[in-house]
Amino acid sequence: MGLRIHCFRRKDCRVSEWVFESEFERNLFALRQEKLEAIAGLGQSRFPNQYRATQTIPQVRAQWGEVPAEALNGTPEQPAPRIEVSLAGRIMAIRAQGKAGFATLQQSGERMQIYVRQDAVGEAGYSLYKLLDMGDHIGVTGYLFRTRTGELTVHVETLTFLSKAMLALPEKYHGLADVELRYRQRYVDLFTNLDSREVFVKRAKILRAIRYFFDKRDYLEVETPMMQPIAGGAAARPFKTHHNALDLDLYLRIAPELYLKRLVVGGLDRVYEINRNFRNEGVSTQHNPEFTMLEFYQAYANYHDLMDLTEELIAFVAKEVNGTTVVEFNGHTIDLAKWQRLTMREAIRQHWQYVQKNLLEEIGPAPMYEELSNASSLLSRMKKAYKIIHAAFGPHGDPRRPSIGEPVLEPAEQYRRVDANSIIENDQDAAERYRLLLNMHSGIQQAWDDLEAEKQVGIAIYHLFEFLVEPNLFQPTIIYDYPTEVSPLSKAKPDDPAHVERFEFFIGGFEIGNAFSELNDPVEQRKRFEQQLAAREAGDDEAHQMDEDYVRALSYGLPPTGGEGIGIDRLTMLLTGSRSIRDVILFPLLRPEQHGEKHAEEANDEATK
RNA sequence: GAGCUCGUAGCUCAGUCGGUAGAGCAACGCACUUUUAAUGCGUGGGUCCUGGGUUCGAUUCCCAGCGAGCUCACCA
Numbered sequence: 001m002g003l004r005i006h007c008f009r010r011k012d013c014r015v016s017e018w019v020f021e022s023e024f025e026r027n028l029f030a031l032r033q034e035k036l037e038a039i040a041g042l043g044q045s046r047f048p049n050q051y052r053a054t055q056t057i058p059q060v061r062a063q064w065g066e067v068p069a070e071a072l073n074g075t076p077e078q079p080a081p082r083i084e085v086s087l088a089g090r091i092m093a094i095r096a097q098g099k100a101g102f103a104t105l106q107q108s109g110e111r112m113q114i115y116v117r118q119d120a121v122g123e124a125g126y127s128l129y130k131l132l133d134m135g136d137h138i139g140v141t142g143y144l145f146r147t148r149t150g151e152l153t154v155h156v157e158t159l160t161f162l163s164k165a166m167l168a169l170p171e172k173y174h175g176l177a178d179v180e181l182r183y184r185q186r187y188v189d190l191f192t193n194l195d196s197r198e199v200f201v202k203r204a205k206i207l208r209a210i211r212y213f214f215d216k217r218d219y220l221e222v223e224t225p226m227m228q229p230i231a232g233g234a235a236a237r238p239f240k241t242h243h244n245a246l247d248l249d250l251y252l253r254i255a256p257e258l259y260l261k262r263l264v265v266g267g268l269d270r271v272y273e274i275n276r277n278f279r280n281e282g283v284s285t286q287h288n289p290e291f292t293m294l295e296f297y298q299a300y301a302n303y304h305d306l307m308d309l310t311e312e313l314i315a316f317v318a319k320e321v322n323g324t325t326v327v328e329f330n331g332h333t334i335d336l337a338k339w340q341r342l343t344m345r346e347a348i349r350q351h352w353q354y355v356q357k358n359l360l361e362e363i364g365p366a367p368m369y370e371e372l373s374n375a376s377s378l379l380s381r382m383k384k385a386y387k388i389i390h391a392a393f394g395p396h397g398d399p400r401r402p403s404i405g406e407p408v409l410e411p412a413e414q415y416r417r418v419d420a421n422s423i424i425e426n427d428q429d430a431a432e433r434y435r436l437l438l439n440m441h442s443g444i445q446q447a448w449d450d451l452e453a454e455k456q457v458g459i460a461i462y463h464l465f466e467f468l469v470e471p472n473l474f475q476p477t478i479i480y481d482y483p484t485e486v487s488p489l490s491k492a493k494p495d496d497p498a499h500v501e502r503f504e505f506f507i508g509g510f511e512i513g514n515a516f517s518e519l520n521d522p523v524e525q526r527k528r529f530e531q532q533l534a535a536r537e538a539g540d541d542e543a544h545q546m547d548e549d550y551v552r553a554l555s556y557g558l559p560p561t562g563g564e565g566i567g568i569d570r571l572t573m574l575l576t577g578s579r580s581i582r583d584v585i586l587f588p589l590l591r592p593e594q595h596g597e598k599h600a601e602e603a604n605d606e607a608t609k
Numbered sequence: 610g611a612g613c614u615c616g617u618a619g620c621u622c623a624g625u626c627g628g629u630a631g632a633g634c635a636a637c638g639c640a641c642u643u644u645u646a647a648u649g650c651g652u653g654g655g656u657c658c659u660g661g662g663u664u665c666g667a668u669u670c671c672c673a674g675c676g677a678g679c680u681c682a683c684c685a
Contacts, residue, residue, distance in 0.1 A: 024619055024654055028636065093645070100642035117642055134635075147643045171620040171634050173646050178620085180677045192620095236684065255685095281684050282610080291685070504685095511685060542684090567685055580678090591676065 025167060032166045035131045042124050042131075044161040051139040051162055054086040057107040060144070061152070069146035082143040085154055087112060088162060090191065091136045093172060101129060102153075105138070109197050113153040114140050125159045134172070135165025183588050199576045199584055202321055206572055207274060209320035210294060213313055219270040219296060224259035226252060226276065232550065233257030233489070235542040236279040239289075252278035257489065257563065260297050261518060262553045264561050272296035274568065285580040286510055289589050292568040301562035302517045303501045307478055310505060310513060310564065311339050314476065314571075321575050329508045329574055332474045336507070336574075343481040344461065345372050347469045355440055362388045363440075372461060373498065379451040382460075386444050389437060436472070443467025458483025458498065473506035482516075488528045488544060490516030508574050515564030522554035 020026040040046050055063075064072070064083065074080030089105030089112065100117035118126040120142075132138065139160040147153050170176045175192035182189040182196065189196050211221065229248070231238035233255030241250050256273050263271050274294045281287060298305065315337040318325045325337040342350065352366035363385055371377045443464045450460040461483050469479075480503035484492060490500040502516035519525050529551070532544035572584040582588035 022619065022654085024636080027654085028619075031636080093647095095644055095647050096641090097644065097647080098641040100644090102644050102647085104645075113645070115643070119642080145643095147645085149643075149645075151643090151645070153643085168619045168635050171622095173634070174621045176620075177622090178616095178677085180616095181620090183677095234685080277685085279684070282682085284681095284684085285679080287684060293685080514685075565685080570685075 028168055029166050032133065032164055035133070036164055039128060039131050039161050039164075042128050044128060046161075046164075048160070048162055051088045051160060052086070053088045053139060054084075057087055057089055057105065057112045058110045060085055060087065060112060061110055064144055064152060067152075069150060072152075073145050084141070084143055086139065086141040087154065088137065088139040091132060091134055091138060092169075092191075094132060094134060096130065099126065103129075103132065103138075105140070106191065109194050109201070113147075113151050114142070114156050115145075115147070115153050116156045116159065120155065120157055121159055125156075128159050128161060132161075133165055135167075135169045137162035179582075180590070183582055183590055186586055196583075199572070199578060200586060202576050203568075203572045203584060205321045206317055206568065206575060209317045210274065210313070210568075212320075213316055214270075214272045214296060217270065219272045219298075220268055222260070222263060222268070222271050222273050223275065224253075224256045224263070224273060226278075228253050228259075230545045230547050232544055232547050234277075234279075235488075235544070237281060237542055239278050239280050254279050255293070255565065256295050257565070258547060258550045260295055261558060261561065261563065262550065264297050264299050265553045265556050265558050269299035269559075270297070283589060285582070286570065288569065288581050288585050291581070291585075294566040294568055295563065297518070297561055297563040299559045299561050302560065303480065303503055303515055303562055306515045306562045306564050307341065307480070307503060310478070310515065310566075311337075311476075313566075314507075317571070318575060327574060327577065329474075329577055330579065332508065334475060334507060334574075336476055339476045339478060339505075341478040341480060341503075344465050344479050344483070345369060345481070347477075347479055348372065348461070348465055351469045351472065355436060359437060360389065364388075373457065375451055375454075375457040375460075378457060378460060379448065382444050382448040382451065386441075386448055389441050389444060439467050439471055456483070456485040458485035462486045470506060470511065471509050474509055476505065476507045478503050478505045487516065488532055489519055489525075491519045510570060511567070512570050512574070513564055513566040515562065518558065518561040518563050520554055520558035520560065522551050525554055526551050 020029065036046050070080075072080060072083065087105065087107070089107040091103050092106045092111065093102075093104040095102045099119075100115070103114050103116065105112050105114060116126065116129045121129065139162055140154055140156045141158045142154045142156040145153055145155050170188060170192050176182045176185070176189050182193065186196075190200070191197070214221070227241065227243075227250040229250060231251035231254045233253075234257070236254040238251040238254050241252060242248070243250055255277055256275070260271055260273060272294060273296075274292065276290045277293050278290050279287075280289065283289065298309075301309075315325050318327065318336040326333060326335050328334075349366040349369075349372075352363070356363050356365060367378065367381050371381055443466070446463040446467060447460040450463060451457070462485075465479070473479075480501075481493065481496075481499045482490070482502040482504075484498055484500050487500045487502050490502040493499045493501055500516060502514075504511050504514045506512065519528070529544060529546045533546055535543035536545070569581050569584050572578070573581060576584060578584050
């Protein structure tokens, strides 16, 4: 910690100089320092090094929270035995009344009222009380009683000053409401918004439950490199960094996958790792550039074994953390113990049939499996379907794409000239219908584009799935048997080379995990790397690089292995009912704050360019 | 990356059909020995995000920029 706390408004500010956000803060800080001196004058240390409490506030509440007033307070004739306590906490409310007063201490997210009266703590003690402010840390000793209004309270006998808040706390009723401030100043958010604290307590419980689950099954927790010379194991753009002494470019890992499988080659049959991955991509309510993944690998298992394990894991974690497998998320009630499993093509067909039956009969029956396997028949089907669904929106229905040809059907009345924003505000069902149709529209359009560009049929199928089906998978769903073209690291189905033994699972409308029977044929692996390399040369900067050492590792023999990755942030969102990934990451990535003159200069520079 | 919305006191928010702004909390002073969003009386606190334009005059209108939220795109 330097001396500087804020340094925005003066471009030449030095580290040795205090720069406050405002006069208010400058004055308050000075005033609090004077109070600190006055506290020292009372014989207290300004910044004492420790305080020995005998209990925590949660402990006292747990033990005495329900004990009635008579038992604690006794009567004038029959005084009850005193319950002595020694507690520490942060002052979250303080109310002085002449020669006595109350304060509320907070510790570990729980609160305890204290009562300080001059005739109990003495004049010096009461002088200290009067020098206390919201946000200060103090220690108290005394005994428990209940006030007239029944609140469990510490009758203070000694007061020990522990640390001063030099800045003003947020408004005490609302806490920090500005989401940006809550992310930037999480240290304030955490003690003023206890809901926020609860999310991170739960996050820790989730991690603990996961570790327990895998440890119990003889998995070994490992840590593999986060800085890698080749960023592999996923399709994503990496961050680049540099090691000076070795003069070596390195990438922050996009996945631990290839290292974990090397470990299985090495005889660590069951391994898992929980740690950060880094992907150089945009941010959204579901994406942070660094995010936490659980990856685990199990020798001699295939993807069906992992499906069973996954269902068990998710239900177990939910139960450990929330005491139930039922969660409310985004207006949906989800039971994490009730799963369905569908192949990707089944899911597309099922969803298509749903749309046909409930929304748009003209779209026709779902494509048959043969149609979904053949590029030219799929293309002609997509063309047909596109015209129908496009017409359903009316000539102006989809602002993002000009009409292709003339509408072939009369637009269905309820979708004519629909405006997404107005119906989302007004009519939930209409908004839902609109969303479903728009997703279908986008998926069909995407598949058409893929096939038109002569991409492989599997890629078109995958896109169709992503748009049509994925956003609607609120209940726990395993989607399996992915097209080979979109799965460079997984193993083909023995009886169907067009598909691989891979599944992803979806809850709450987004993907949470991804698993497959790992490809362990080094020759096949090299071939797929080479294909990726070709894609890379063709301009796909997310395509895999060649990883010779990984192929070498496979050449020593990877046993048949199942592997899976689970997004911990998203799982946490689900189990805490958080709509944004930023609510489950302590310090989500934000642009640095810019203030005052520096800011203005940059704005001008920008304007004159 | 695109669209929409927002940015006013330390915090939570009003407001100004264009005439440089208010409340509550917090802060400061006084009163009050069972209050609890304590209360009562009084005081201080603002480059109304930044820059430019229009105007006699801009916090308000217009343009640009910065930051954030949401939606979409990319992605897990």
